[in-house]
Amino acid sequence: MRGECKSVYIGIDDTDSRNGMCTTYLVKVLVEKLKDSGMDLIGPPRLVRLNPNIPWKTRGNGAVCIRVGKGYGEKKVVGEIEGEKIYAFKYGKDGELDLNDIIPLLKDYFVLEEPTTNPGIVISKKKLPEWLYWNAVRNVLNIEFVERVLKENNAKFFKFKNGRGIIGASASIAWRARKFTYELLTYLPEDKWKEQRYIDENSVIEMDKKTRYTFDNYDYENNYVAISPHSKTPVLFGIRGLEPEELIKAKDMIKSTPYNAWFLFLTNQGTDEHLVKRRIKKVKEYQNVILRGKVVKEARKIEGGHAIFQIEDSTGKIDCAAYEPTKNFRNTINKLKVGDEVEVYGSVRDEPRTINIEKIRILRLAEIRVKVANPRCPKCGRRMESLGRGKGYRCRKCRIKLPEDAAEFKILDREIKERWYEVPVIARRHLSMPLKIKEMKSFKIF
Known part of the structure; x- marks a missing residue:
């Protein structure tokens, strides 16, 4: 596939492990390759979460998708690498890119030694059917079925190990972003991935209070910083929100270990689309x-x-x-x-x-009605005695009987x-x- 496509979609999934790496980092790897080839991003990169209930997922069950071509028209900043701004264009046209060079480049980052990691790459000239996304986010799909769909749509795919990742990769291309949020992810230099990293908790709290449209930054009940991953992945921190401009400003409010790149992803996070x-x-x-x-x-x-x-x-x-x-x-x-x-x-x-x-x-x-006292005898005014569970009450003196619901009750607050x-x-x-x-x-x- 060289120079044949008017904006090619590239979907990737299942490249990480429970202990490290992050599929989103491959967007940075791809964009650096695109720059060398004179190609551009068409629209922002996409981070698409799939069914969170799948037992064989690695971590967050998130796939990524980018659209590449020769960009034109309006462009906006969607990232930065080593101080150089990365733009996404609104429109794309034919561009020449040898996609065969991309496969070995990406493979170097796959955690293939992890038993549950089964990467997949999908490359398509067009959007895949939307129902593919809805099935992947709400149900369970098998590899053989997805392969048939890809062949019917003339999409190329590359499987590693059992290749289960082609399911998420395909779904990321099929997503239409009918509901969406954004996440800005920051990345450490590769030689710093295994080192201890630092994020100032107070700066996260201050950012959370000063920004209006971000969410899930900090858990005040449990004193928990929610913007940083649990394992030592390429990601230093990620801020979620609804306004791209606010997210770009929010990252600068965080005091942390230095990072050398960031990207803004369009995502289905926070949409309830799995339900x-x-x-x-x-x-x-x-x-x-x-x-x-x-x-x-x-x-x-x-x-x-x-x-x-x-x-x-x-x-x-x-x-x-x-x-x-x-x-x-x-x-x-x-x-x-x-x-x-x-x-x-x-x-x-x-x-x-x-x-x-x-x-x-x-x-x-x-x-909820709670009994507070036995009823009073309507004749003598004394408290009546119970005749047993469900049998009502009787006045010893007057021999008058009353039903069970004659007791004095209060409504539970x-x-x-x-x-x-x-x-x-x-x-x-x-x-x-x-x-x-x-x-x-x-x-x-x-």
């Missing part, structure tokens, strides 16, 4: 669902500190879990009562079949309200939409 409304009977393993039902069993604590309760709809019952990493979110779950109507957002665990909650919307709180509750930032998934975003305005792709 689908289901009835309980239709729930299947590896899905991510929205379920509406009534609480039929209140939360119980199990080993590990997890809180489990049960809901039902007209089709069945299912357990819902707030696991220990959700921290104080479990306090909300523990206050649910039988009869409360809720909407649960989360992923399906197969064994035992349970919903791992990302957020919950309390639609209606049941009225519920400690939770009919509103949204979400897990803390420390337990937030990439695709899960923070409640903060629901209050923000919409934006156009730049």
